[in-house]
Amino acid sequence: xxxxxxxxxxxxxxxxxxxxxxxxxxxxxxxxxxxxxxxxxxxxxxxxxxxxxxxxxxxxxxxxxxxxxxxxxxxxxxxxxxxxxxxxxxxxxxxxxxxxxxxxxxxxxxxxxxxxxxxxxxxxxxxxxxxxxxxxxxxxxxxxxxxxxxxxxxxxxxxxxxxxxxxxxxxxxxxxxxxxxxxxxxxxxxxxxxxxxxxxxxxxxxxxxxxxxxxxxxxxxxxxxxxxxxxxxxxxxxxxxxxxxxxxxxxxxxxxxxxxxxxxxxxxxxxxxxxxxxxxxxxxxxxxxxxxxxxxxxxxxxxxxxxxxxxxxxxxxxxxxxxxxxxxxxxxxxxxxxxxxxxxxxxxxxxxxxxxxxxxxxxxxxxxxxxxxxxxxxxxxxxxxxxxxxxxxxxxxxxxxxxxxxxxxxxxxxxxxxxxxxxxxxxxxxxxxxxxxxxxxxxxxxxxxxxxxxxxxxxxxxxxxxxxxxxxxxxxxxxxxxxxxxxxxxxxxxxxxxxxxxxxxxxxxxxxxxxxxxxxxxxxxxxxxxxxxxxxxxxxxxxxxxxxxxxxxxxxxxxxxxxxxxxxxxxxxxxxxxxxxxxxxxxxxxxxxxxxxxxxxxxxxxxxxxxxxxxxxxxxx
Numbered sequence: 001x002x003x004x005x006x007x008x009x010x011x012x013x014x015x016x017x018x019x020x021x022x023x024x025x026x027x028x029x030x031x032x033x034x035x036x037x038x039x040x041x042x043x044x045x046x047x048x049x050x051x052x053x054x055x056x057x058x059x060x061x062x063x064x065x066x067x068x069x070x071x072x073x074x075x076x077x078x079x080x081x082x083x084x085x086x087x088x089x090x091x092x093x094x095x096x097x098x099x100x101x102x103x104x105x106x107x108x109x110x111x112x113x114x115x116x117x118x119x120x121x122x123x124x125x126x127x128x129x130x131x132x133x134x135x136x137x138x139x140x141x142x143x144x145x146x147x148x149x150x151x152x153x154x155x156x157x158x159x160x161x162x163x164x165x166x167x168x169x170x171x172x173x174x175x176x177x178x179x180x181x182x183x184x185x186x187x188x189x190x191x192x193x194x195x196x197x198x199x200x201x202x203x204x205x206x207x208x209x210x211x212x213x214x215x216x217x218x219x220x221x222x223x224x225x226x227x228x229x230x231x232x233x234x235x236x237x238x239x240x241x242x243x244x245x246x247x248x249x250x251x252x253x254x255x256x257x258x259x260x261x262x263x264x265x266x267x268x269x270x271x272x273x274x275x276x277x278x279x280x281x282x283x284x285x286x287x288x289x290x291x292x293x294x295x296x297x298x299x300x301x302x303x304x305x306x307x308x309x310x311x312x313x314x315x316x317x318x319x320x321x322x323x324x325x326x327x328x329x330x331x332x333x334x335x336x337x338x339x340x341x342x343x344x345x346x347x348x349x350x351x352x353x354x355x356x357x358x359x360x361x362x363x364x365x366x367x368x369x370x371x372x373x374x375x376x377x378x379x380x381x382x383x384x385x386x387x388x389x390x391x392x393x394x395x396x397x398x399x400x401x402x403x404x405x406x407x408x409x410x411x412x413x414x415x416x417x418x419x420x421x422x423x424x425x426x427x428x429x430x431x432x433x434x435x436x437x438x439x440x441x442x443x444x445x446x447x448x449x450x451x452x453x454x455x456x457x458x459x460x461x462x463x464x465x466x467x468x469x470x471x472x473x474x475x476x477x478x479x480x481x482x483x484x485x486x487x488x489x490x491x492x493x494x495x496x497x498x499x500x501x502x503x504x505x506x507x508x509x510x511x512x513x514x515x516x517x518x519x520x521x522x523x524x525x526x527x528x529x530x531x532x533x534x535x536x537x538x539x540x541x542x543x544x545x546x547x548x549x550x551x552x553x554x555x556x557x558x559x560x561x562x563x564x565x566x567x568x569x570x571x572x573x574x575x576x577x578x579x580x581x582x583x584x585x586x587x588x589x590x591x592x593x594x595x596x597x598x599x600x601x602x603x604x605x606x607x608x609x610x611x612x613x614x615x616x617x618x619x620x621x
Contacts, residue, residue: 030245
């Protein structure tokens, strides 16, 4: 920025409203603050992690329960936005609290009153008149709360310029926003750093958003339909030019709490943006996972250099005296991921790391992650049927999913991954494959069964007929939260469809039940002093002993010697039959197949498309 551009606004506020995870600073606010401070040294940027204040006020457990359920979270501020729609909103809230006895007992009225008082106290205690601009980052569960804040602040300080952005407004949802919510002055589409800094630079001279020149990614009521194209992003060419996120305001707020309300947060760290598994074809058709709409705010994939990542983690953990770090990427970089974790391991800090990873992550890379401090991962498993994985466009197979589940078990990494149910177009054969394959996955940490939901502009949404969908529209629950004119005019990120949903719920019910049995089995077998894997082996150099613990039955022990041992060890990574035959030429094909079949029948190995995987976890990896 040149000297003239540095003479911008004097003071801006960046706000994150409920209901994000209270135990993490907002990576959006922290990154934007650090970037704006670097661009405008004279600009005072205040970040308000208000969701943390609300969590402290109503109680962390209660806040957490609310934040886990989108419709429940959106209901609370919707009741404050639209008090004349109380009955409809309360109906939705009550439906969401059926399995939450604490929330059901409290009720929407008492909860809304408490939230309203805390929010009003915050708004009244803040000198909004000293800010020329208030920016709101809005992701899942934050729509109604952000709109309530904007409306309340505008009523008191109508001259403040309100800016809204975030993943909620990365699709077509921004197009009708100005007519429906006149309190919103500016919408930023896509990545925020460059558009927001350019907006601040221009407002420093003009002060009137209507007089803004055309800025890529910045939209006002005067933006033409031709300009209002969400693909016209303005984003960083290199993420390495980003400064370290500034989370000071979050930690200052946390320090103001009473000692019994204090806790050690998790630091969010960003390694990359976008998804390399989600390229755009020459024809402009978006590919990647069929259900995913998480990368609409980015064009292409970019990642930070390993040394930049390691320096950032080291600086943040040293500054805040925190060792828990959550990597917030949708997917880790393919080429540099292993190097990043090897270098993180060299920091000699006992980090507690979390990350989302792909099922194709090799064992060598997973070992580097574990050595660096990886304690939890969410693997993009999604299905236990290869034909369904193909329909989901995962680019993976079941045997790969089982292998990484086994590897996580061996490395004592908690695998908190999902199993998608009710995916449109899935069939009974895929259901039956899933039921069968769960039997082989029993030794590993259970997946969490989640219902498919249709995301705005996801590949399924863009190509509905491919998945047997007859029509797509806003989810009906939005009609409880918003007046008809808004529900009918604004496309929301959570969509619904007309198709085979009833059929899907029926055929996947046995899987839902079996996942509960899986969870119960896993938990029961891990009770008591022994925390060893359910299916494990010890190597005796020329023999191995496999220990197979069973639910409500005596454990079984198997011994493999000589070539049998070598075959089993060779298949710790899945191998094709052809590869096995080449490796063990001295064994006839009949004997090899007979041995493999015996191992599969005992559920000590798994086979798929002439590929074989040993399932027992090595005690010493």
